[in-house]
Amino acid sequence: MKNKRIVIYVAFGVILLLSPSFLNAYWVDVLNNVGLYTILALSLNIILGHAGLFHMGHAAFYALGAYTTAIINTTYHIPILWLLPVSGLVAGLAALVVARPIIHLRGDYLLIVTIGLVEIIRIALVNNVFGITGGSNGIFGISRPVLLGWKINKPWEFFYLIWGFAAVTIFLFDRLEKSRFGRALNYLREDDVAAEGSGINTAHYKLIAFVIGAFWAGMVGNIFAAKMTIIAPESFNFWESVVLFMIVLLGGRGSIPGVILGSFLVLGLPEIFRQFATARMLIFGAFMVVMMIFRTEGILPPLPRKYPIAKVLGREGSV
Amino acid sequence: MELFIQQLTNGLAVGGIYALIALGYTMVYGVLKLINFAHGDLFTIGAYLGLTLLTTLGLTNYLGPFGVVIVLALMVMGLVAIVGAALERVAYRPLRTSHRLSAVVSALGASIFFQNAVMLIYGARYKVYPHDILPRTAIHVFGLDIPLIRLLILLTSIVMMIGLYLFIQRTKIGTAIRAAAIDQGAAKLMGINVDRVIMIVFLIGPALGGAAGLMVGLYYGQINFTMGWLYGLKAFTAAILGGIGNIPGAMVGGLLLGVIEAMGAAYISIAWKDAIAFCVLILILIVRPTGLLGERVAEKI
Amino acid sequence: MKKVLFFALILCLMAGTAVSAGTIKIGLMAPITGAWASEGQDMQQIVELLAEEINAAGGINGQKIEILTEDDGGDPRTAALAAQRLSTQGIVAVIGTYGSAVTEASQGIYDEAGLIQVANGSTAIRLSEKGLKYFMRTCPRDDEQGLVAFKTLKSGGYKSIAILHDNSSYAKGLADEAKALLEKDGANIVFYDALTPKENDYSAILTKMKAAKPDVVFFTGYYGEAGLLLRQKMEMNWNVPFLGGDATNNPDLVKIAGNDAAAGFMFLSPPVPQDLDSQEAKAFMTAYKKKYNAEPGSVWAVLSGDGLRVVAEAIKATGSTEQDKLVAYLKTKMDNFPGLTGQISFNDKGDRVGDLYRVYKVDNNGKFIMQ
Structure with missing residues (x-):
């Protein structure tokens, strides 16, 4: 089972890597969007999938990152990619500040509060808060990123930037998932009283999960701003948060391959269904x-964690 | 002061509609712990069905204005209840034993489906109710002009809320609903047909949503296929504000949200009114984490 | 396995969009789903109707035209995708789209692909100030309308003015233009704020506005909200005159407000075909009514029809489908081309020239009367 999965992942990775050579600019751009949402959804997955926090306002942090990049880039002309960590930092700090008082709220109460957050941020952006967000016009004239002297401009160039970033994200988040931190998150998701009893500072862990997720979303905002060169508040409305939420749950909470597949479906299918026009x-x-009915835990739920007890006990017990 | 009272009545009328929709959210949540994101779209369907019935049946020919409204309301509530029950059967029942969030995604999918179905059937343009159904008289109180219909909207919401409350508290079915809300397994063991209880909840909740849709159509005149999303979100906010799962809470939350919005618009800024409403919500939840009337649920041990 | 299948599916679908030769392809980018679906579907109907007419008359220089429609969903990200998709399909020009921010997200893509874009509802000033060679629009710009609004308000003799917009890029742009001009002239702006679009109850806003005691209210948002404002204003027994921007030009406004509440409402708009004597406008009205059994809704959708007609005319006149020649023709040679919304010429920024705006007033029967 495991080997078969690995073969599929590798085949998928190779096809994806080569795809700009046989896809036209439109489909490459669809894949770019899928890539951006994959990274966003993976960052949401830390909060929603692993820590089990009902967070439906992820677009807020994505917006903060994008606007941080746009404002600094258009006023001080600092190259886009230098602003990548700055965007993440701003979003992460914002998450730290807002999440602290609300992190203890139970499921659905947290859900509406995070929806409220994304709406407050959108309304602030629309109303040109502090005179720096450009109101509903948004900010335009954001420059293109330059990577090692190469100006990234065409869809296929963005493709490698975005999916390169996605690969790094997948690697790091996979490590995180398997770490002590990741296990602690899963524990408090399943039973936070028991987790607290086992010496896990649940509020602290939840907060860290929130900040990591927000930090990553902020960085995606940076790339989004550079790709679009214009950003407007409408790109970060509540619906975008819902889309991310759906990706994580449709793909499989807490499963990296699931989330990737989820973004392919949620972003790719409406494009494929274009032939049905208004329908x-x-x-x-x-x-x-239908998908949720047949795959109630998502399409690719995480495999159960396995611990190599066999190694510990010798060869006798197979797991 | 006059201005304050005027704004208060404005807020209460809007709040009455939020409350009516919030009742549906809260009922479903109480029993299934499911946020029915498609509820706003059931509200839209109610508004559109009301228009269709009104223009095709020609009820105005043999009934007075209030007769028309009552007959129409009963028909719309019946039809939307059927849609609601069908929704439960198709999209939620298969997910009942799985994780709560799976049903949320199903609800979001159903919401997208309904919204686009309404658009495909009725078209994307605004639809407009005939103007002369309800009398447009205003009452003069304290030197203010308060349209009669605003009072009626508020009154209808309150009457429905009280009726629902009595139904839940006093009848046998109501007791069954309460039992299922507390513990479905135990309720089953006590001989309660939980499936039937859930079906009833999904008949009542959507019926109330449909009634709200009809009211909006009759009073404001203009309806469009995306309106359920906005109203749904507001009503969900209202339900949470009052403490979700709690019927008087939905009523209080709805009215309060309407008033907060009106006051925010009047005394702070119109453009920021939704942000103000959400800020108040967040502050209230920080102080009372389960809403105004929500029960203090003990942490599970 | 599923992913591989999925990928194969993408490939199959791509193969399905192979190029068919012999026709002139023109793209239409319109919001046919989403919040502006009603405008977008009108655009599609009108452009398809006109294309059918052109083809029935033998096409352009003997070649048929084919319209490829893509949905921009009314949001910038989807629009960028729609633009990528259209630019890979061998089209000559693109008609659309409606919202300014949406158009903006697609501008760069069309420009890089060397495709002509004729926007129909994007009135934001900056769109044509970037020096994009292939961008044009059949609609006027916000500054032009701001000036007309200012003149109208001034000639009405109003002293204290309330301005209400809906925080959309377009409505705010217009509100700001008018406000700046009015303030320079010494008028008193007693109220300036934004409502939330797509709501149903604006009585809180009207109550607040009434307390500011304006002589006139200038609302720069869309017809749906304008209709509700008029209706609720009448319920409050408040008799202040209302002036609307060009987005209020839609017969649905009267349906929403009711005849009695809409009577006396004034708005600014480019002329609609109903009001023009020209042969083109009349023929269009007849054909539209015949095919769709209704009157065309918004003027913006009609402007997309004009977009198609100018492109067709340019192809016909130059006998070429080369973008550079077409643009040169449209910007320099096209002179007072008889459009569905009056005569059309473009300046070298790609903006439509000429005094386009008229003042309309709604009469007691709910009809729009050009002043």
């Missing part, structure tokens, strides 16, 4: 319902 979103909605 495309109708079909998409029905698809979501």
